[in-house]
Amino acid sequence: MFPAQPPALPSLTRAEGELIDRYLEAVDLLGRINPARSADTYSGLRAAQALVGSAVALRDALTLMHLRGESDLHTATLARALRVLDGERRAARVTLPATAGAPDGT
Template sequence: MQPPEFAPLPALTRAEGEFIDRYLQVLDQVGRINPAHGGDTYGALRAAQALASYSAALRDALAVMHERGEARIHAATLTRALRVLDGERRSGRVTIPPAPPSC
């Protein structure tokens, strides 16, 4: 049996790839901190500590893009990359779940 074939990642510059990777790391940590999804304080504390370094790495990735003359963020291409890398599920942890229906 063959493993499932994933959608190909769109062509990205190295800086765009770094930007997407760091963005997803930040997103994952914010999702771990989100009080609406429960968890324990120690896990949230560890995620908050990691968030600081991942945010700095995200800033650095954007600085490299800017320094290289990549002045525009190509939303359509980067959105495709986020979808391929499971960004929709990962960003869902950042939101507040819908309220249960009233009885």
């Protein structure tokens, strides 16, 4: 029996793909900086330093889209791409972790 195939990535323009990649890169770095989830200051410091370059790349991706006339974001398609690329799990690292005994049962 073969393992289940991951869902297919939706068709994106090159600029949309760059936007998604740079966004997820920034999210990953923010997750590493999150003081509620980090174990030491050095890894947070390194991630914060890298975030500067990541923010510039994200800005450049959005600027390129704007200059090419791609003024509308196709949110449903981009959200599907983020889900395929594990964006929900990656973005969850930016939030506070659930506490034991919280109302949601964790």
